[in-house]
Amino acid sequence: MIQGRPDAETDAWELSPAPETFAKTVREGLEPEPGLYIDGGFAPAADGRRFETIEPATESVLARVPDAGAADVDRAVESARRALKDWRRTPPLERAKHLFRIARRIQERSRELAVLESIDGGKPIKESRDVDLPLVAQHFFHHAGWCDKLRFVAGHGGPEPVGVCGQVIPWNFPLMMAAWKLAPALACGNTCVLKPAETTPLTALRLAEILDEVGLPPGVVNIVTGGPETGRLLVEHADLDKVAFTGSTEVGKRIAASCARRGRKVTLELGGKGPHVIFADAAIDQAVEGIVSGIWFNQGQVCCAGSRLLVEESVLEEVLEKLAWRMTTLRVGDPLDKNTDVGAINSRRQLETIRGFLQRGVDEGARLHECGEATLPDRGFWCRPTFFSDVQPSHTIAREEIFGPVLAVMSFRTPEEAVARANDTPFGLSAGVWTDKGAKALEFARRVNAGVVWCNSFNRFDPTAPFGGRRESGYGREGGMAGLREYLA
């Protein structure tokens, strides 16, 4: 098909490339060897070690980032401990003004941050620009407003911070996760050591620049980059008061155990296998859009993805047909093209994991449907949007979190069966339900075992609405008053 001309056979117009023009500026501004952000200054790791962060869409090296070791983590925690004394006693409205400034500065630099997020992480620019960054700014803005209102949230004794928080975040929503961790902690008067994910450290370091620019006191936030070992050093550090972790259930359980040994406060936002239920009376076209968002948003690398589709039997065929067609319209490729729907998988390792699951799905007898239209770039980590039909509830792809653009479709006959199947998982993070009957949606919402339920919608986030999981999806909430309580003593 010739781009920019209607296709001779289908008469459909093909979209011309729409590159994000700001990308050049951001690339040219990349610092080849950025520093750790500790005690208000940027410095290399004590032992000088670095690791490469690459662009998943091209596999080219973007920067060599410090690999923080024990000495660096020590220094970061010490700095946070020192800063705690003044920060916790800073008049609440003064803390508020700091946070408002952070929110405003993020808004001002949001295009640059969105582009960098897409470069370093692989997510489509339209998502980082229209979803991630607005939510990041809103999260700081919302929590800024809480600083002088904590007495209405705290219990007896008034609002006191927990203390020094060690926070470890994943690579799927790097800045958003940083905001979800830092904003409530700072609002409550805690100080933080944040470790961004190994594959997406760059935007967190830009956030450090912003914190510096707006004059946040040194040590209130420290950002240490590194891999799993840095994360382990941080969460097991002797001088922390709290750990907050977002990531896999496997690592979350280890952290829960280590915090239990130390009697340390901890919140965990872990994996999921979200049930997405379509009743026959739903507006099917809208539901299909919800399914698309539920599983292909951010290449499916979303802990709250609607990765188990449960469709009422009478409309299964219709839903599958529409979904198969809709899948072909998705544009897979350059994350920095404004028309791209599905970008690059975050890392080679994650791509291999997803491929393993795809093979398992086929081996166990499910039927694979792939978005075959998309031509994938030669370099980089790519996975076509995919769904499996003929899936049994016992199949691996119906039970384990894939963290990729892979949907498992199953069916049900009665509402009771829908509830039972939805709850047939050790996880409990998100759920979705589509029906024209409000009563059914709300009763399903009540009975599904999940921390977040989207009725006739999916993937909605807001700092006013607490987010978090039940059962093996972790504990604790982020956002709203429930989220604040996690950071109050």
Added chain:
Amino acid sequence: MSRVPVAKTCKLYIGGKYPRSESGRTVPVLDPAGAVLAHAARASRKDLRDAVEAAHKAQDAWAGATAYLRGQILHRIAEFMEARRDELVQAIRSVEGSTAAAARREVDLSVDRVVSFAGWTDKISTLIGGQCAVAGPFYTMSVAEPIGVCAVVAPARPSLLGLVTTLMPTLAAGNTVVALGSESNPLPAVVLGEILGVSDVPSGVVNLLTGGVGEIVPAMAGHRQIGAIGGIGLPAEVVAGACEAAAESLKRTRFVAVASERAGLEDHDRWTAPEAVANWTEMKSIWHPASLD
């Protein structure tokens, strides 16, 4: 030859515009020594009606805006006040004769108070609303909604902090507002109107009048399109009269007495408590059945 300064015409702020009073009246604003500093518009009942109409027109869009957006717009007011700090200090000092430090403190407190209310827009419904645990198969929510067009009256002193403290909670709750500035020093209200006009506050959301309490408050209390009226530290007889007149249209009355005006208004925690905003809301309980059938 010395330069002749350009004198400011102090006008009303109605529907995003700066009209003179339709009555053509002004009152002299005097400095502590009795010299005339400026002439402020003296609003009439007709000006009030115009202001209510503007507020009414702006109500749907303001109440319908997301709480986040309203919060950002209120924060923007604080940003602009901070930028015009010196002018606000001067507006207080030139008339009231306060020390620079006292006027500066009042301005700082006022800006900070606006910041605090910017944080209330997206939180008040969580604190005062929520799910009702009804004894039946229903999903029932109580939500706080704005009343509509509200009228607020600033105390004589502190002129700026009093105005901000009466205005902001009403605004944060999602109402559109007609406010009457301090009668004895209308200048801070005039400057605030000039700030609002170039901030992101949509036209008609805030309307600022200057003039006489004795003339405007009864007119506010009797106006049927105003849903609630309130003020801080007003003379008892003014409040009593307003409450009685308000009864005719079952207008909500939200008057607060303060012992010592200045000291009483400085208490940040007291004046920014959730009740300050909740007072300017109406609860709505929404019922929906819940059933898998």
